[in-house]
Structure formats: C-alpha cells, structure tokens
Amino acid sequence: SQQGEEDPQALSIQEGENATMNCSYKTSINNLQWYRQNSGRGLVHLILIRSNEREKHSGRLRVTLDTSKKSSSLLITASRAADTASYFCATDQRNTGGFKTIFGAGTRLFVKA
C-alpha cells in the first residue's frame, strides 16, 4: 500500500488541546517530512526529520521518528483554530538516479474555538 500512511484520518479537538498525528511507512527512508494543507491550497512544509534523528522541535510542533517501527508522529501543542488543516507526512523513496517523494492520505485536523 501507499508509503506514508497517516492516522487518524480525522481528528477534532478543542482549542488549547494537543493534537497528535501518526504516520507509518514501509521502506527505508532518508528523511521524513510533514506538510500542512489549508483548504483548497497547496502544501506548506512544516518540518523535516532525518533518518538519524529521533526527535525534532519547531515552535509548537514536535516530531518523532522511530525507524525500527517505521513510524513518525507529529504533535501540535496548545492548538489554535488556525491549525485547522490537513496534515500529510511524506517520505523519499529511492529510485535509480535519485528520489521521489511519496505522500500519505493525510489527517484532517479540526480545532474548535
């Protein structure tokens, strides 16, 4: 099945709560990236974690990577209504001559004010 599968598919929380999204993948990777998509718009890059890193922070975002379990999680702390969006993980799949990026189906996050 598709590389980079997120769960849950949808998540609804109250403003101020934390949101956790998970991503699993199947093949070995060089890095894993998280992107956000606001309704009807393109993807915005949030954070990249390399295969030799276990945790990374950026503002209210915390990403973990467990290469032994082939999984990653994205934690958004103290969520805001403006965090409402779809979140996608993406992995780079090695091909002859280079890489291509494979996106998962995404988690739709709804933050209620």
Add this chain to the structure above:
Amino acid sequence: GEEVAQTPKHLVRGEGQKAKLYCAPIKGHSYVFWYQQVLKNEFKFLISFQNENVFDETGMPKERFSAKCLPNSPCSLEIQATKLEDSAVYFCASSLGQGAYNEQFFGPGTRLTVL
C-alpha cells in the same frame, strides 16, 4: 519569481478534450514535480524534472499524460483525451535540489473538472 505559479486556476473540459496546465517554478530551483490530488486525498506523484530533463516519470499514465520543462518557458502538463477520473487538483512543486534534504515549495494548484 519567489513563488511557484500555476495557471490556470480552474479548467473545465468535456470528456475527450485536451487539457494543458502550466507551472512556473521558483527562480533558481532545478527540480520540478507534478502531483495529482483527487478529492482532497493523498498526493499522487506524477513526474519530476531536473531542469529540462525528466528525472522520474514512474507515476505518469503515459498513454494520455505528457509533460515538458523547456528552457525559458513554463513547465507544462498535458492530458490528451481527458476522462472523468482525471478530475482533480494538479499541484506543481519546485525545489533547489532533489529528495533527501530539499524542501519542496508548492504552487496553488490547478483544479481540472472533466464533464
């Protein structure tokens, strides 16, 4: 430019007609990617370019889809004889490098509706 530009914003075609989409990558970026997103679901990789050369086309349905990135011109994605299932938003992205350590910057997308 500073952003990836895509035209047109919306495109409506009758089944069997041709559709052509354009993408201007960020100036200085060597790599261009095309993705198809159906019903706000996952992004399906179609094709990537390194400058004007095809880098990876393993996602392209080759019988009806073609793409080009020519020097001094916007990149293009063309669909011959469109089908209903081609209805989707097509996103273009560009990056300085490719893969491992290079963030992709996405355009706003072209929404193709096939009637």
